[in-house]
Amino acid sequence: MLSVQGITSHIGARPVLHGVSAQFQAGQLTGLLGPNGAGKSTLLRTMADVLTAAQGTVLLDGKPLAAFSARQKAQYLAYIPQGQEQVPPMSVREVVSLGRLPYRESTEGAAHHPAVTEALALTGLTELSDRKADQLSGGEHARLMLARALATQAPVLLADEVLAALDPAHALSVMHLFRAVAAQGRCIVLVIHDLLLATRFCDRLLVLQNGQVQLDGPPVALTQGMVQHVYGVSTRWIEGACVPWDIQPA
Numbered sequence: 001m002l003s004v005q006g007i008t009s010h011i012g013a014r015p016v017l018h019g020v021s022a023q024f025q026a027g028q029l030t031g032l033l034g035p036n037g038a039g040k041s042t043l044l045r046t047m048a049d050v051l052t053a054a055q056g057t058v059l060l061d062g063k064p065l066a067a068f069s070a071r072q073k074a075q076y077l078a079y080i081p082q083g084q085e086q087v088p089p090m091s092v093r094e095v096v097s098l099g100r101l102p103y104r105e106s107t108e109g110a111a112h113h114p115a116v117t118e119a120l121a122l123t124g125l126t127e128l129s130d131r132k133a134d135q136l137s138g139g140e141h142a143r144l145m146l147a148r149a150l151a152t153q154a155p156v157l158l159a160d161e162v163l164a165a166l167d168p169a170h171a172l173s174v175m176h177l178f179r180a181v182a183a184q185g186r187c188i189v190l191v192i193h194d195l196l197l198a199t200r201f202c203d204r205l206l207v208l209q210n211g212q213v214q215l216d217g218p219p220v221a222l223t224q225g226m227v228q229h230v231y232g233v234s235t236r237w238i239e240g241a242c243v244p245w246d247i248q249p250a
């Protein structure tokens with residue numbers, strides 16, 4: 001559904017990605033892992049067409065991104081950037097309804113579109129629908145951004161560290177939600193630092209280090225040696241999930 005071929009990126013003179021290639025299938029939840037500065041957000045932004053690579057191609061259903069109009073891309077790709085985005089002084093429901101913009105629905109129609117109501121329910125925001133969006137807590141804001149992305153009904157969802165502000169219950173609920181959304185046939189790429197949740201919930205892990213792919217495979221391929229090599233931490237596997245255990249002595 002979505003693939004990157006030989007992506008090489010520079011930010012200023014600094015090389016960030018070096019010939020990254022990968023394929024992301026419909027119905028698959030991929031965890032994009034790697035240490036701080038590895039290039040995960042840069043790769044995601046390139047796939048979202050926010051950044052243009054110096055070399056390489058991003059293909060959607062086999063066609064280069066450039067072959068799609070801006071509106072087609074907005075209908076096809078939902079992107080949640082890293083960090084807390086400033087939201088307009090609108091209600092939670094109205095901000096989620098902005099996810100319908102690529103379809104040019106009327107403001108009134110969009111606010112009551114079934115996809116908006118469903119996205120609010122799936123992210124546990126129904127009761128906050130009428131609250132001012134700029135008055136939410138960090139975790140509620142993260143779920144709002146996810147709800148707006150889900151309201152697009154885009155077949156590809158690119159999410160950058162959406163779990164960072166979530167408490168354990170909401171983090172688990174969002175991972176279950178991603179699984180359910182992937183089961184509908186959507187393609188999800190999630191930048192994630194939580195090894196336990198990544199190995200427990202993702203179908204596949206793509207691990208970047210210094211702008212290069214270190215691993216592309218199922219969660220079980222993330223061996224203790226690989227984690228030690230990439231992050232410098234020791235791990236234990238508990239019930240099929242990789243748990244960071246201690247920092248390796250330098």
Ligand SMILES: Nc1ncnc2c1ncn2[C@@H]1O[C@H](COP(=O)(O)OP(=O)(O)OP(=O)(O)O)[C@@H](O)[C@H]1O
Nearest residue numbers: 011012014016034035036037038039040041042043
């Ligand atoms: N606007 C920018 N100007 C200069 N350097 C940048 C810029 N954005 C990113 N970089 C650099 O590019 C490299 C990759 O950044 P990127 O945000 O892709 O990493 P990441 O893997 O997402 O990291 P993190 O886990 O910390 O979010 C880093 O060394 C970063 O400092």
